[in-house]
Amino acid sequence: MNAQQHFQQLARYNVWATQHLLGVIALLPDEAYRQNSGLFFKSIHGTLNHLLVGEHQLWFPRFEKGISPVLLLDAEAEPDRKRLAQRLADGVNRWQDLIATWPESRFDGELSYITMKGLPVALPFSATLAHVFNHGTHHRGQITAALTQLGQPGPVLDLVFMLQADMQTTNR
Numbered sequence: 062m063n064a065q066q067h068f069q070q071l072a073r074y075n076v077w078a079t080q081h082l083l084g085v086i087a088l089l090p091d092e093a094y095r096q097n098s099g100l101f102f103k104s105i106h107g108t109l110n111h112l113l114v115g116e117h118q119l120w121f122p123r124f125e126k127g128i129s130p131v132l133l134l135d136a137e138a139e140p141d142r143k144r145l146a147q148r149l150a151d152g153v154n155r156w157q158d159l160i161a162t163w164p165e166s167r168f169d170g171e172l173s174y175i176t177m178k179g180l181p182v183a184l185p186f187s188a189t190l191a192h193v194f195n196h197g198t199h200h201r202g203q204i205t206a207a208l209t210q211l212g213q214p215g216p217v218l219d220l221v222f223m224l225q226a227d228m229q230t231t232n233r
Contacts, residue, residue, distance in 0.1 A: 071191070074223050075153045107135070110139060111135060168190075205218065
């Protein structure tokens with residue numbers, strides 16, 4: 062598997078895991094959804110909002126257009142929970158198409174951008190892209206823990222379960 066295929070797989074996993082998580086969250090009453098659960102961004106809503114800001118409004122433009130928007134990572138980008146879920150679902154679906162446009166050599170290069178503090182930086186492209194997907198996994202894990210605290214079932218989001226589902230689909 063080359064780098065492009067690897068990141069296509071991570072992007073597909075990002076879609077799969079986000080869809081599964083949003084399906085469980087949709088069943089939560091609004092009070093539980095917005096309750097301070099002790100997460101870094103307080104609530105499930107706050108953490109989902111952070112994913113929208115970080116992954117889709119900050120990192121995606123850096124990778125797609127080489128621009129660094131000036132944003133606050135805890136700013137509420139979407140107060141409506143249904144629209145937030147839709148924007149997250151739409152956002153995760155954009156990564157695969159973007160990754161498909163890059164030549165294999167791009168993955169060995171650097172990503173240059175401006176940090177949130179206004180400083181220019183150049184980091185290894187592949188490692189920084191891996192950060193984006195790892196960041197999503199980290200926060201989905203926090204939300205899963207919050208769901209458990211609320212007495213709700215947490216979805217199983219391990220990558221291996223997506224791969225197993227793929228195998229079952231392929232073997233039909």
